Amino acid sequence: MIQQNPACPTPDWLLRDQLIEAPAPVVVEWLFHEDSLTRRLTRLCDDSFSVMPLFEGWQRLRVDECAALELPEGSEGWVREVYLLGAAHKWVFARSVAGRAALEDDGLHMDELGTRSLGELLFSDRAFTRGPLQVCQYPAAWLPQANTISGLWGRRSCFRRGPLSILVAEVFLPTVWRAIEQAADSNKERR
Template sequence: MPHDIPLITTPQWLTQSRLATPLAPVTLDWLFDQGSLTRRLIQLSADHFSVTPVLESWQPLRDDECAALDLAPGSIGWVREVYLRGHGEPWIFARSVAARAALEQGGLHMDQLGSRSLGELLFCDQAFSRQPIEVCHYPAAWLPTDHETEGLWGRRSRFDRDGLSLLVAEVFLPALWQATEPSREND
């Protein structure tokens, strides 16, 4: 079910070297891990991982997304929002976007992914290069209404391949942090 994205102040996306606030080591580890988040979630969930699509459609991209993809403000792109789940719990809210023209020329059919992980596809295709990871406190208003929470950490990075650029943002939900607590390993 689509959700409205109200006009809000765009957050400042920062690379690790520009972070002013010290973060807990576990938070830094998850936010700036260069590997596949999908693979890490599969491991954490002991193979009880799934992807649940929330929204997939052509729509105007947010200004911060247009800037990150070097597009004119208001450009139309494919928007895919999903939950990455462990043991049925939403651990990550992910939003992936790409410009219409780039997708039409790039041969990637984001509209056909369904419950498959885009991240796994990106990490299996060696032609994609990943730009630096940026993080911010993701605006609650940009989240689906059932997870509108202030102060959640989000990260994003751009993946490029032969003129095709995808921007992938991942927001770390409270259930993920609960699953990473050492006391849960004995449950």
């Protein structure tokens, strides 16, 4: 479980057209790709994709999460933190949150996902609509201790179904960029 560090300033979450200094084109392309990240990672690792749960439970949401979900500051919500793995390597850290009242009223059982990808569930249910993607350099203090690396790019978007909103943040670890680069090199060699 990641605890909010009061000394850690909340980053500015930016839309694509708000980026002043954009990262490399391949990074921008992955950050703003609209399709399911789960499906994309599954293709990248030839179907050896898996989810490693780290934490699931009720807790006070961060200030930026409350703002994105249009909840009062200090609201409690369901938090799910996982690693998305490709070929048994940690590629992405994901944190998904939803306000307590809306989640309980909706009946979606995020606590029963286990090793199933939340993204796959959200993209397979046409009732969910996805809001705009926002990106930032994710604060190292918000990452699991094993991956407290500064300067990692993360993205987030809000999925809505009626009054339920689920905020999904995905932080790309260095291992995924190596895998993307290796896949690009392999494709060049085949040509």
